[in-house]
Amino acid sequence: MSLSSNPYRFSLVAMGFVLAALAIALLGGFSGVSVWAGILAAAGVVPSAMGIVLGLREKTQGAFLVALLMLFVSLGTSVALFVVGVAGWIF
Secondary structure, eight states: OOOOGGHHHHHHHHHHHHHHHHHHHHHHHHHHHHHHHHHHHHHHHHHHHHHHHHHHEEEEEEEHHHHHHHHHHHHHHHHHHHHHHHHHHHH
């Protein structure tokens, strides 16, 4: 099985990290576990970056754009969960 069999699989893995982080934050209460959920969401950057590299290498614009979108979603979710977690500790 080559890397090019499904160019969107790295984006799906990144989406799984983000959804798992949001589920953990929702089930555990935002203030207590948001920082750990933010770390999990930040881990979604790695498969997104792999998808970007694959999209550039194979010149597939769709896979590249979806991976880039998931990179920004992972980073945005991570920052939001960190801010909520720190605000929960302060207030």
